[in-house]
Amino acid sequence: MIHYQLRCAHGHDFEGWFRDSAGFESQARSGLLRCPSCGSSTVDRGLMAPAVRTARTAAPTPAAPGQAMEIPDTLRAGLQRLRAAIERDCENMGDRFADEAIRMHRGETEERGIYGNASERDREALADAGVAVASIPWLKPADG
Numbered sequence: 161m162i163h164y165q166l167r168c169a170h171g172h173d174f175e176g177w178f179r180d181s182a183g184f185e186s187q188a189r190s191g192l193l194r195c196p197s198c199g200s201s202t203v204d205r206g207l208m209a210p211a212v213r214t215a216r217t218a219a220p221t222p223a224a225p226g227q228a229m230e231i232p233d234t235l236r237a238g239l240q241r242l243r244a245a246i247e248r249d250c251e252n253m254g255d256r257f258a259d260e261a262i263r264m265h266r267g268e269t270e271e272r273g274i275y276g277n278a279s280e281r282d283r284e285a286l287a288d289a290g291v292a293v294a295s296i297p298w299l300k301p302a303d304g
């Protein structure tokens with residue numbers, strides 16, 4: 161299952177769970193996906209919610225495409241802690257992140273926590289392979 165933050169054409173935010181990204185696409189295309197507030201079937205995917213759970217941190221409101229996301233101080237501190245935890249516990253794959261995530265998904269390599277960079281093309285490859293990944297704002301440490 162994959163969790164998406166969704167936003168309708170009128171700016172209402174809501175959430176949806178889908179079998180995979182193709183499940184979202186087909187529901188959106190066939191107009192089955194409707195905003196619970198206004199019923200609009202023009203629905204876009206926002207940022208994916210972080211897969212790493214942090215205590216009592218609210219999910220950020222997705223920014224509209226092309227719009228810089230304002231990060232409140234309380235959330236900023238949480239994201240800095242999240243980054244530190246990921247760097248401590250996960251393996252940095254750099255630009256090989258997408259390849260490794262897909263291999264792991266197929267069971268070709270050991271299951272473990274990894275992180276790295278994903279280009280637009282990498283994201284498409286990950287979606288095609290049915291691999292759910294999370295994008296998180298990668299903030300500099302507080303003292304950096």
Ligand SMILES: [Zn+2]
Pocket residue numbers: 168169170171172195196197198199200
């Ligand atoms: Zn709406």
